[in-house]
Amino acid sequence: MLGSLKFIKVGLFALFIAISDVFANSYILENKNQILDKTAGFMNILSSEVFEKTGVSIYVVALDSLNNKPIKEVESYYLQNLKSPYVVLFFVKNDKKIDIITDDKSNEMFDKNSVYWDYIVPLIPKKDEEINIQSVSAFLLNGFVDIADNIASFYDVSLEHGYLKRDFVVQSGVRLVLYIMLFVLLVLFVYVYLRKK
Numbered sequence: 001m002l003g004s005l006k007f008i009k010v011g012l013f014a015l016f017i018a019i020s021d022v023f024a025n026s027y028i029l030e031n032k033n034q035i036l037d038k039t040a041g042f043m044n045i046l047s048s049e050v051f052e053k054t055g056v057s058i059y060v061v062a063l064d065s066l067n068n069k070p071i072k073e074v075e076s077y078y079l080q081n082l083k084s085p086y087v088v089l090f091f092v093k094n095d096k097k098i099d100i101i102t103d104d105k106s107n108e109m110f111d112k113n114s115v116y117w118d119y120i121v122p123l124i125p126k127k128d129e130e131i132n133i134q135s136v137s138a139f140l141l142n143g144f145v146d147i148a149d150n151i152a153s154f155y156d157v158s159l160e161h162g163y164l165k166r167d168f169v170v171q172s173g174v175r176l177v178l179y180i181m182l183f184v185l186l187v188l189f190v191y192v193y194l195r196k197k
Contacts, residue, residue: 027059029078034062034093039137043144046161050148054155056106057086058147060140065094075101085109087151089144093131100147110150119146 027047028040035043040060047058061078075090082088085105091098098120100112123139125131149162 027057028062029059029088030061030063032062032064034064034091034133034136035060035140036133036137039141042161043141046145046148046159049159049161050151053157053159054151055085056109056151056155057082058144058151059086059088060144061088061090062136062140063092066092066097071095071097071099075099087147089140089147091136091140093136100143106151109154110147115143115146115150119143 027044028035031040043058043060051057059078059082061075063074066074071092074092075088078088078090079101082103084103086103087106088101089098090101098116100115102109102112120139120143123135123142125135145162148159152159152162
């Protein structure tokens with residue numbers, strides 16, 4: 001009886017240590033009901049892998065509003081204890097702000113404008129009422145994964161949880177084939193039209 005009680009205490013202590021370690025290594029600095037739990041969990045897994053392989057930390061801050069504070073003040077609050085190199089994907093729903101914050105070391109690893117315009121903006125809904133937890137999770141995750149892939153490429157490592165770059169090659173190839181087919185159809189249409197006259 002005493003042996004099993006001691007075993008249970010040791011097991012609970014180990015569980016407590018494991019849980020506190022998981023929360024201590026969270027790369028989601030703040031999530032005010034903007035990102036789905038599954039998305040946040042995947043972001044933590046991917047961030048851990050990127051940090052393990054490159055030493056770069058990728059964080060996310062997803063807020064509902066700035067509460068009438070300047071954005072730089074709020075950003076600096078979250079940045080004050082981060083160790084370099086780091087990247088922070090910063091989102092504020094009501095103020096319609098998305099920022100990709102880098103330090104000097106991580107700034108040269110990827111193009112922030114490319115991530116923003118190619119991977120985040122295309123997934124942002126046009127209407128404000130369509131911006132919900134699912135859409136926010138989607139466009140932040142898309143940008144987040146591209147940041148992780150770019151950092152991995154910079155360090156020439158592969159990520160188990162990242163996107164495969166060959167998907168981009170396949171996507172570009174399919175797009176090229178579709179454009180060629182569209183061009184051929186247009187030429188045929190013009191040929192048939194001119195031939196009738």
